[in-house]
Amino acid sequence: MLHYILRRVLSTVPVMGIVAFLVFSLLYLAPGDPASVIAGEQASAADIERIREQLGLDRPYLIRFGEWLWHIMRGDLGVSVFSSIPVTQLIVQRLEPTVSLMVYTLILSVLIAVPMGVLAAWKAGTSIDRAVMTFAVLGFSIPVFVIGYLLAYVMALKLGWFPVQGYAPLSSGIGPWLRSLTLPALALSCVYVALIARTTRATMLEVLNQDYIKTARAKGLNQFPILFHHALKNAAVPVVTVIGIGVALLIGGAVVTESVFVLPGLGRLTVDAILQRDYPVIQGVILLFSFLYIIINLIVDIVYTIVDPRIRY
Amino acid sequence: MRRRDVLKGVALGAASLALPKVVIARPASVLRYMPGADLAVLDPLASSAFVTCYHANLAFDTLFGQDTKFNPHPQMVDGYVVENDGKLWRLVLRDGLKFHDGEPVLARDCVASIKRWGQADAFGQALMAVTNELTAASDKEIVFRLSRPFPLLPAALGKSSTYVPVIMPERQALQSRSQLISDPVGSGPYRYIHSERVPGQLTVYEKFADYQPRADGVSDFTSGPKIAHIDRLEWRWIPDQSTAASALQANEIDWWEAPLVDLLPLLEADPNIVIDTIGELGDMGIVRFNHLQPPFDRPEMRRAFAKMVSQTEMMQAMAGRTWDDNVGFFTPESPMASMEGLPIAQSEPNFAEIKASLAAVGYKGEKITVLDPPSSYRIHTLTSMLVDQMKRAGLNVDVVALDYANWAQRRTNRDTPENGGWNLVATLLPGQELWDPAGHIALRGNGGDAWPGWPTSPGLESLRDEWLQSPDEAARADICRRMQLQAIQDLPYVPAGRWTTPTAYRKGLTGVSRHIPIFYNLKIER
Known part of the structure; x- marks a missing residue:
């Protein structure tokens, strides 16, 4: 039984990896981003672009995914872009x-x-x-x-x-x-x-x-x-x-x-x-x-x- | 674990239900307020959301305040002198000003804060454009050396609408604007409590014991003495409107900023609830063209189109109660407003004639992409009416439904509609922002730097510059009259009417401000 539980727990690692990839990719492909929400109704395009750059949303997919995965593997889920709370x-x-x-x-x-x-x-x-x-x-x-x-x-x-x-x-x-x-x-x-x-x-x-x-x-x-x-x-x-x-x-x-x-x-x-x-x-x-x-x-x-x-x- | 132990635990748990309630020491007075939207961004210069503007006015202080008629009065400033034909301004801070972290407010904090604000705000940018030098001559004295007179300097530094020229510690003000301030330190009568924040749910402020209100003047809007009568403010965000209505009725919240019009009869029937219209300037509907893409890159097309935007129809659908049609480019109550060139469209447009005039200016049935965010009910209602009018005028409309985040992002795309851009959006701005040209972002004609829609109008820009330098109100009103005529020619947007949204609070709340929710000088009795 112990062997079975251990095997099942270990099998979560690839499953979580697939989930991580899918979640990240879906969000990457989904339209809209937080910069326009942060900037609000009266913001200019330049304001929104400045926030996008700050959030790193203008960087290539692979770099963003790699960085995120690296942090996840170290137990760091990142920081909320709105509240700056981990x-x-x-x-x-x-x-x-x-x-x-x-x-x-x-x-x-x-x-x-x-x-x-x-x-x-x-x-x-x-x-x-x-x-x-x-x-x-x-x-x-x-x-x-x-x-x-x-x-x-x-x-x-x-x-x-x-x-x-x-x-x-x-x-x-x-x-x-x-x-x-x-x-x-x-x-x-x-x-x-x-x-x-x-x-x-x-x-x-x-x-x-x-x-x-x-x-x-x-x-x-x-x-x-x-x-x-x-x-x-x-x-x-x-x-x-x-x-x-x-x-x-x-x-x-x-x-x-x-x-x-x-x-x-x-x-x-x-x-x-x-x-x-x-x-x-x-x-x-x-x-x-x-x-x-x-x-x-x-x-x-x-x-x-x-x-x-x-x-x- | 033995069964007997489990039973013992359950019995103890059940017994605790019957225990008398533990009396928790509560502050003397608490106001539970539900804002019109969640306070997502705390950095007062990072978001133009109205709720962030309310937060800025609450937790921060400004050098000048405004009375209910938007006239500036010294607030943090004790006094000021103007020299060198209006090109040298010396502002002296009053005694006893402290930040919420206990540090004194110094002139260098103010200089750094004004510079930060001057990057974000249109009025601030205009002030900075004529500022040769902004320095702290001492701990108390701020000096502006201008290239030309700027008589509206107190008005600029006292504005209470987005973006508020708040004073923050130099270390925060010097932080890159790219970096959001998530734990803001202000010097206003209420202190933001970071440790109690639950994003998307709760924001807490407490009376700042060291705040020194002005000793002179009359409390009026953001001017005069700011007295914190209530010890603790809890901003509770309730995303569901029905739940919010029940919470107000059940005395679980005290003040609901913007109830749905549909729920007003329910709230009015409750004798413990007061329905009050504090935002008398209301919101102004806006039909915004994308000036970079055909067919609205041509002014004659915009002018033909504008004839079909019936403000009456838009407002009947939007407000149901208190609304105004036949409004121009400025808030009707403003001394800057006039009837010059109005109405742009009739209450009941002749759509057959409009169809013909659209054809006459070269409309050949091209698809017109309109962005619609159904989750944002006010923008969605305006958009739905607009689309209906467009269809009656024979236009080929392509409505793209998006959630708000996507709508807000796509609106900044300057490309063709086929490549993720757009032709038209309906939206709104608060009447306070459209009071005069200073903060009127929809009336700018500065092309690529303008609010999405990117109109280019040298005429509007030149009149705005003239207005900023104008010494008296009569002259400024005349410039605004000319600006309206210019706007009707260039049409950066089409005005779509004005409506007000009532607020609802429980009886016992007194001193509720006009225009926007202001929490100092407010009293509560339970």
């Missing part, structure tokens, strides 16, 4: 809200979706099943920002239970931290709940029709241990896969959710950087997301061996 510092500054949001959403989603899926499979064909599936369809269909606006309007503006926007760091206490994250996490978890609930239901239906479940029922076991001990464990591999894949959804969803709820996270950082063409920040954040995605896939593969002992690497 990209690493910006990422660290924005990591807490995004990680908090993702973890909270993940916990919330799994806690809601897995029982929902199990319940729907157990009561397949009944009104409970149809209600769960209706929720799943709605969760997939309604855009995150619409759910976000609705939640903010009802639960923040009308009822006053939560703040409309903003983020309270963990250092300000668990209460304020949870209050600031609950609405964004609820909005973001809708699609995720729908995805996990549907997958759980489908795999549970398959498992519940197997002979060993029928035997357990015949032995007079209660429904609860049958569903959650015998069936769910064997239905877990596809569910774990979906949870892993869903992290990519969360990253995408966090971009929208952080904008609607004004969370100073990595999603907002990415959007702002793209709109401003802040190249070092875009490159740094995408590299980080790629790395996280590879690591999450590795964790998912390791979890397989825990939930299904037949799987060996």
Whole structure:
């Protein structure tokens, strides 16, 4: 297993190299540059050209790429062209809200979706099943920002239970931290709940029709241990896969959710950087997301061996 | 880890939710302000963004200030004398001026700052062009030796619009302009707090305890005593307009600079919110030609085209509420504005006639490339109306939709549209910038050095020079009248109307300035 993990970790190096090349090249080819955004509406062409030169945007592609790669290899992601703050510092500054949001959403989603899926499979064909599936369809269909606006309007503006926007760091206490994250996490978890609930239901239906479940029922076991001990464990591999894949959804969803709820996270950082063409920040954040995605896939593969002992690497 | 330990941890976490809130010591007063755009650039001379101009007026001080009618008054300057027939100016700094790092403000800081500003600003460039020598005669005295009289020197050094002639420490002012200043040190009544900045989210300023307001004069716009009544200012950028509206209603922000017109009825219905039009000079619509590329390289084509730009239609789509049509090249309230030569186009143009006149000046259906940034709603609205009018006039329009960064960059491309250039853009400039020829970048005719569009008009340039040297307002107004007539002939651009955007703040905020958000002399009661 250790050998496998080591091999997988080492395999991230060429993958990250390809990602780095693609990200840099795409940004190079994309029209627009930060100089015109920095200079503003009233700037002359000469002003913009002066800033382009200062940023080194007038230099050849290969020189820029080589320099950037050299710095990356030394752990230096560069400096934001707007704020002059190192990209690493910006990422660290924005990591807490995004990680908090993702973890909270993940916990919330799994806690809601897995029982929902199990319940729907157990009561397949009944009104409970149809209600769960209706929720799943709605969760997939309604855009995150619409759910976000609705939640903010009802639960923040009308009822006053939560703040409309903003983020309270963990250092300000668990209460304020949870209050600031609950609405964004609820909005973001809708699609995720729908995805996990549907997958759980489908795999549970398959498992519940197997002979060993029928035997357990015949032995007079209660429904609860049958569903959650015998069936769910064997239905877990596809569910774990979906949870892993869903992290990519969360990253995408966090971009929208952080904008609607004004969370100073990595999603907002990415959007702002793209709109401003802040190249070092875009490159740094995408590299980080790629790395996280590879690591999450590795964790998912390791979890397989825990939930299904037949799987060996 | 044992299950019991995990359960214990969860129980402790849950219990902490029920604990009484920890009372955090807060400053006596905080203003939470949402600007019209994110403050992306802190260097006051690097970006012409309006929000950077507000930041410049807040964290920095200027030698002269302006009253609400844009008349200059001494601010950092205690007094000044003019000698040698207006060619020698001696400015003396007042006592007690300090930078936010605790260092005293010296004349050499001012000299370096003025020189830096003189490279960036059009008014500054005009002043520097007649300055033979700018020196610090002592720690307190700044001396200008000019080649010819420049009566507008106090107005130049007191302007509050882009680029503001801010005073910064010599070490920052001498820094290359190519290098952005990311941790600016000013000497204004509020101090920028670099350690609390979250780019794209939060900018914080605190009252500068060592600031010495003027002892004389009346507080009016950027002139007179600048009193910081509020201890802490938090500029919170909320990118989503609906969220901003909810935040204002929920008392999570105090002041929203520029709400969407569509959201005004919602905010007006809230008895705790005041809707106020502080930017009475508003924004002026501009239809800018690329003078380097056909067909708008020919003045007769520009003049035929200008007849179809109905300001009424443009403003109805743009503002919905408070707008003016039939405006010329200067802000209507300015003493420099006149009705000379107006209107350029009728409210309801006769498009059949315009089509014929375009054909008569040689338009043969060539494709006209118009740049449109849909993400920038104000420019997009103006562009959409322009395109509609062009289609009704029978022009062959090619609309190129781009995001703002790309739009801004492509606008500087002087090449043909096929090679990444353009023929037309619709845009806007604040009315304050179009008050007179000094900062009116759209009315320059200096060719390749001009604002994108690059018009060449020796007539406009010569009149501008005459205006800068003119000794009194009546003479200056007459020159502007002639400038308008010249502009209607050369058409560096077509005026597209003027509109104002209301601001929204919670009740309890008093002393809100006119024109642009100014944070000193402002009070808040909760």
